[in-house]
Amino acid sequence: MTTQTPVDIDFFGDVKKDANESNILPFTPSQIIYYGVPGCGKSNKIREQLKDVPEKNKVRVVFHPEYTNAEFIGQILPKVNGHVTYEFTPGPFTQIIKRAYLNPNEQFYLVIEEINRGNAAAIFGDTFQLLDRLKAGETDSLGNDPANASVNTFTEGWSQYFVQNDDVNAYIRKATKLDDGSYQERNDGEPIEEIKIKEIHFNANTAIRLPPNLSILATMNTSDQNVFTLDNAFQRRFDMELVRNEFDLTQPAVNAQYNAEIDDTGIKWGQFWGWINAKITATLKGLSSTEDKRLGVWFVSNVGGIIDDKVFAEKVLKFLWDDVFKFKRPQVFAEGIDTLEKLINSFEKPSEGKERFDVFKDKANLVAFVASPTL
Known part of the structure; x- marks a missing residue:
């Protein structure tokens, strides 16, 4: 473990470097689910x-x-090492919570991608209770054996509730005590009988809580809500933040994405994105999933300022055919295009006298939109 600059710290309480400096506020943990349409930049935001x-x-x-x-x-x-033994193998939740316990002066993050593509309630299990955190002014001295209850006081940012898990407890106590009184993470050997990190006495009887220096950040595709629905009880324990599906042209990478040409068509990705999303909204108007069907800014990415025709056809056109306009195909695609194979072939290898975007019934509207994107 990296040696920390010596400070006077009451575990996750007020911190002072010396008597002349003002207190530094304790860590305030975040629990946020970033949500939005596919490709809007949720993972990139994290x-x-x-x-x-x-x-x-x-x-x-x-x-x-x-x-x-x-x-x-x-x-x-x-585990096989000359002979077979059975040992606790920590998952990502336990790995990060141990690091957070042993390094109270640092901030730690558990990042969960696609939180609603698994059964989140089942995956968290009883640790779901830990997502409730103590608020400012709240304290809790419960959750330990009588000998510890009088000395372990949990304050703002700690889990309000606790769970008993002997395996996680023992894994946290597998550490090496350093000369400065701190602990080095270690996974082998026997657990230390008790780890004392400032005022917290953590022994075999101490229940598990999330510490204030551990935040949880997650992503969720709104178009995938039917995979596993996050119930209200689960969502209530997170802040929800919409990642807006828009181009911020002040950012060089976003600007380059907007201006990327779709192969040799002369049409920029940002122009097509604006046109097709307006068409999706108008065509699917009244359906509950309309907003979720829109293309994200990063639904496809450019390479050297170009979006390859095959990438566009196999990703964008396939998505529009199979998912977005599944029940509206005759209204959107050109006459004669009645299969996905014809759609892709017509875009990748347009017949004589045709252009790539002739696959859309109202290609003239796209051309007009490109000329005046305010349409």
Whole structure:
């Protein structure tokens, strides 16, 4: 563990470097789900937010339909080293919570991609209770054996409730005590009987809580809400933040994405994006999923300022055919295009006298929109 600058700290309480400096506020943990249409930049928002955070201070996991609580928290698995033993193998949740406990002066992040593509309630299991945090002015001295209850006082940012998990508890206590009184993360050997981090006495009887220096950031595609629905009880424990599906042309990378040409068509991605999203809204008007069907800014990415015709056809056109306009195809696509194969072939290899975007029934409207995007 990196040696920290000595400070006077009451574990996650007020911090002073010396008597002449004002107090530094304790960590305020975040629990945020960033949501929006596919390709709007949810993952990128988190990546930018954490770009200066060391790798050891963040753990990233992707939820999916087969992902389980045992994988997320940890499980007993066989290990072969001359002979077979059965040991607790920590999951990403337990790995990051241990680092947060042992390094109280640093901020840690658990990043969950596609939180609604797995059964989040089942994956979190009883640790779902830990998502409720103590607010300013609240304290809790429960959750420990009588000997510890009088000395362990949990304050703002800690989990309001607690869970008992002997395996996670023991894994956290597997550490090496350094000369300065701090602890080095270690996974082998026996757990230390008790870890004392300032005023917190953590022993075999101490329940598990999320510490204030551990934040949880997640992403959710609104178009995938039918995969596993996040119930209101789960969502209530997170702040929800919409990642707006728009081009911020002040950012060089976003500007380049807007101006990327769709192969040799002379039409920029940003122009097509604006036209097709307006068409989606108008064509599907009244349907509950209309907004979710729109294309995100980064639905496809440019390479060297160009979006390849095959990439556009196989990703964008396929999505429009299979998902967006599934029940509106005759209203959108040109006469004679009655299969996905014809749609892709007509775009990639237009017949003599035809152009790529002739695959759309109202290509003239697209041309007019490109000439005057305010239409």
